[in-house]
Amino acid sequence: MADVPDPAVRPAPQLPARVTLPLLTLITQQSLDEDYLHVAERRAATSPGPARIRPHRTAAVVVAVFGVLVTTAAVQTSRNASVNDASRATLISQISARRDSVSQLQDDIVAQRERNTRLQETLARTTSAEQSAITRMRRLEVRTGFVPVRGEGVRITIDDPPGADGTEAVRDEDLALLVDGLWQAGAEAIAINGQRLTALSAIRNASIAIHVNSRPISPPYTVLAIGDTRTLQANLLDTTHGLAFFDVAQQLGFVYELHNEDTLSLPAAPERLLRLRAAKAGTAADQNNHVDEENTP
CATH class of the missing domain: 1.20.5 (Single alpha-helices involved in coiled-coils or other helix-helix interfaces)
Structure with missing residues (x-):
C-alpha cells in the first residue's frame, strides 16, 4: 500500500540563489549583470530610431x-x-x-x-x-758707328819708313786711300788707332800729325777692319784705292803688315759725330719712293 503524504506536512520553501550561492560567485554575477544592464540602457538612450530607407532621394543626391x-x-x-x-x-x-x-x-x-x-x-x-x-x-x-762692334776682320799696321823725313812719312791721304779701299773691299766697320770712322769722320794732317775725328794720332797706325777674313784682303788688292795705297807704300818704303784676326773689338764713334744737324729720319713711304726711283729705267 502506497504511502499517502500527509497533508499536514508541507514541503520546505526553496531559498533564493543569493542565499545558496557562495559569496564570491554571487558578487561576480551581480557585478556583471549590472554592467550589462547599464550598457544596454545607454545604448537605448543614445541610438536613434530605425532609419528610414529613401532609395530615390539618395540616388538623386548622389547624381x-x-x-x-x-x-x-x-x-x-x-x-x-x-x-x-x-x-x-x-x-x-x-x-x-x-x-x-x-x-x-x-x-x-x-x-x-x-x-x-x-x-x-x-x-x-x-x-x-x-x-x-x-x-x-x-x-x-x-x-x-752708333754702336761698338765685335767680329772677325783684318788688322793692318802701318809705320813710317826708318829714318824717314817729312816727305816720306805716312800722311793723311795715304790712310784715306787705305780706308776707302777697305770700304770697297767689303769692310763693315773701321777704326784707326781706336777712332771709329763714320760718314762724318775726317782724316787730316794738322802740322806734322795726322788727326782722325779731330783727334791726333801717332805712328805706328793700326787700322782695324771688321769683315769676312776669307775675302777681305784679296778684295782689298782688287780695289782701285787699295792698289793705289800699296803702290805708294812700296815707293816710299812704308812698313806695313796684314793679319787676319778671329775677333776684333771696335768702339762706337764719338758722340759729337752721331748728332745729325740737317738730316732727319725718313718714313716708309720715302723708302718706297726711293726704291721705285731706283727701279725706274
Whole structure:
C-alpha cells in the first residue's frame, strides 16, 4: 500500500540563489549583470530610431553630387587648357626670340673671327716689317758707328819708313786711300788707332800729325777692319784705292803688315759725330719712293 503524504506536512520553501550561492560567485554575477544592464540602457538612450530607407532621394543626391564634380572638373580643365595654351604661346615666342638672338650672336662671332683674321694678318705684316726695320737699323748702326762692334776682320799696321823725313812719312791721304779701299773691299766697320770712322769722320794732317775725328794720332797706325777674313784682303788688292795705297807704300818704303784676326773689338764713334744737324729720319713711304726711283729705267 502506497504511502499517502500527509497533508499536514508541507514541503520546505526553496531559498533564493543569493542565499545558496557562495559569496564570491554571487558578487561576480551581480557585478556583471549590472554592467550589462547599464550598457544596454545607454545604448537605448543614445541610438536613434530605425532609419528610414529613401532609395530615390539618395540616388538623386548622389547624381547631383556627381554632376557637380563633373562640372567642376570640366571648368577646371577648360581653365587649365587656356592657361596651357597661353603658356605654350609664350614659350614659343620666347624660343623664337632666343633663336633670333642666338642667330645674331653667331653672325657677330663670324664677323669677329673675320676681323681677328684680318688683324692677325696685319700683325704678321707689321711684325715682319718691324723685324726688317730692326735688322736694317742694326746694320746702319754698325756702318755709321752708333754702336761698338765685335767680329772677325783684318788688322793692318802701318809705320813710317826708318829714318824717314817729312816727305816720306805716312800722311793723311795715304790712310784715306787705305780706308776707302777697305770700304770697297767689303769692310763693315773701321777704326784707326781706336777712332771709329763714320760718314762724318775726317782724316787730316794738322802740322806734322795726322788727326782722325779731330783727334791726333801717332805712328805706328793700326787700322782695324771688321769683315769676312776669307775675302777681305784679296778684295782689298782688287780695289782701285787699295792698289793705289800699296803702290805708294812700296815707293816710299812704308812698313806695313796684314793679319787676319778671329775677333776684333771696335768702339762706337764719338758722340759729337752721331748728332745729325740737317738730316732727319725718313718714313716708309720715302723708302718706297726711293726704291721705285731706283727701279725706274
